[in-house]
Amino acid sequence: RRHPIILDSTLREGEQTPGVVFSEEWRIRIAKALSDIGIGMIEVGDPNVAPDIKSAIKKIIELKKVGEINSEIVVHSRAVKQDIETAASLEPDRIAVFYGVSDIHLKYKHRKTREEALQIIADMVSLAKSHGVSVRFTAEDASRADLNYLIQVVKTAYEAGADRVSIADTVGVFTPDRAREVFTKIKAAVPEIGLDIHAHNDFGMAVANSLAAVEGGADVVHTTVNGLGERAGITPLQVFVAAYYYHKGVRLVKLEKLPEITAMVEAASGITIMPTFPIVGENVFTHKAGVHQAGVIANPETYEPIPPEVVGRTRDFSLDKYSGRKAIQYRLERMGISVPPEVLDKVVEEVKQMNVRRLRDDDLLEILEKITNMAYRARVN
Ligand code: HCA
Numbered sequence: 001r002r003h004p005i006i007l008d009s010t011l012r013e014g015e016q017t018p019g020v021v022f023s024e025e026w027r028i029r030i031a032k033a034l035s036d037i038g039i040g041m042i043e044v045g046d047p048n049v050a051p052d053i054k055s056a057i058k059k060i061i062e063l064k065k066v067g068e069i070n071s072e073i074v075v076h077s078r079a080v081k082q083d084i085e086t087a088a089s090l091e092p093d094r095i096a097v098f099y100g101v102s103d104i105h106l107k108y109k110h111r112k113t114r115e116e117a118l119q120i121i122a123d124m125v126s127l128a129k130s131h132g133v134s135v136r137f138t139a140e141d142a143s144r145a146d147l148n149y150l151i152q153v154v155k156t157a158y159e160a161g162a163d164r165v166s167i168a169d170t171v172g173v174f175t176p177d178r179a180r181e182v183f184t185k186i187k188a189a190v191p192e193i194g195l196d197i198h199a200h201n202d203f204g205m206a207v208a209n210s211l212a213a214v215e216g217g218a219d220v221v222h223t224t225v226n227g228l229g230e231r232a233g234i235t236p237l238q239v240f241v242a243a244y245y246y247h248k249g250v251r252l253v254k255l256e257k258l259p260e261i262t263a264m265v266e267a268a269s270g271i272t273i274m275p276t277f278p279i280v281g282e283n284v285f286t287h288k289a290g291v292h293q294a295g296v297i298a299n300p301e302t303y304e305p306i307p308p309e310v311v312g313r314t315r316d317f318s319l320d321k322y323s324g325r326k327a328i329q330y331r332l333e334r335m336g337i338s339v340p341p342e343v344l345d346k347v348v349e350e351v352k353q354m355n356v357r358r359l360r361d362d363d364l365l366e367i368l369e370k371i372t373n374m375a376y377r378a379r380v381n
Pocket residue numbers: 013016096098138139140141166167168169170171196198200222230
């Protein structure tokens with residue numbers, strides 16, 4: 001396939017955000033919304049973490065069976081016999097079994113040698129596979145693992161029955177060059193394997209690293225809505241798909257629905273995104289400086305990488321002392337008001353002297369009334 005599939009992990013990785021806990025109702029609503037916007041795979045959680053997660057996963061799998069959800073349903077599991085059996089009993093489409101493969105994880109977390117780990121990976125992948133589900137193996141901390149050993153891990157998982165391996169950049173230390181190189185080399189060594197990129201955002205490079213991994217051969221990209229997840233989170237869904245659209249001209253999901261799912265996950269998680277958050281942040285299609293506003297009024301491409309409508313947003317101009325004639329005139333005309341040039345000059349002059357953070361339409365009308373002694377507000381309303 002030429003373009004990657006999105007695996008959204010808001011319900012698994014996203015719930016690993018400190019302070020976040022999704023109710024069953026929200027879990028189901030989020031799963032349906034993800035399916036509706038065209039997400040290929042949904043990682044719904046690890047049923048061994050808590051009983052309520054397990055029962056919500058069951059319900060989501062039911063909805064998949066009756067066709068109310070179309071995405072592949074992936075259940076996360078430690079590489080532990082009992083956990084895998086619980087996961088398999090829910091009959092998901094796929095079980096994702098994870099195990100640390102860097103020397104740091106092997107030595108301090110698992111206390112196993114590289115050889116012992118290969119045996120565990122082979123045993124646990126084939127156990128999962130024996131239950132008749134698709135299996136992904138996740139090489140946790142893959143980006144800090146020895147690359148030759150990582151290739152052995154991928155081969156081992158493949159031979160034991162995994163058709164996919166997630167190359168997890170667990171602490172976000174990939175650079176785009178390194179991510180591209182690692183994926184290219186794994187793909188060359190084990191061409192049959194499907195590869196996922198799971199990129200943490202510790203240094204703000206998760207989107208860039210995911211794009212580079214796709215160039216290297218990844219065909220599934222992990223995301224969460226609003227970039228939720230452990231520490232700095234992982235690749236934000238909205239930003240990755242918009243960047244992919246800009247760079248490759250392809251809509252991986254229904255982009256115009258992004259604001260809706262942003263708000264849904266803000267409400268469900270209790271975490272509000274920054275106004276400067278790419279693509280879906282409040283400020284992202286609002287222009288401030290007079291030079292920018294004049295440019296955008298002449299042609300939006302001057303200061304917008306993509307038109308706001310593509311991602312379900314609208315353009316705006318913030319008004320304050322940074323604004324110039326063009327933006328003020330634009331805002332007045334938007335309200336159906338045209339004024340002679342000398343009046344406009346006076347409005348601009350007045351605005352420049354005000355030290356307010358942001359002028360609303362009503363404030364602008366008030367200024368106009370003061371200058372002209374005419375009842376503009378009554379006219380507009
Ligand atoms: C975790 C680890 C993980 C797994 C990623 C994956 C990571 O928190 O359980 O399954 O692809 O970052 O290594 O999220």
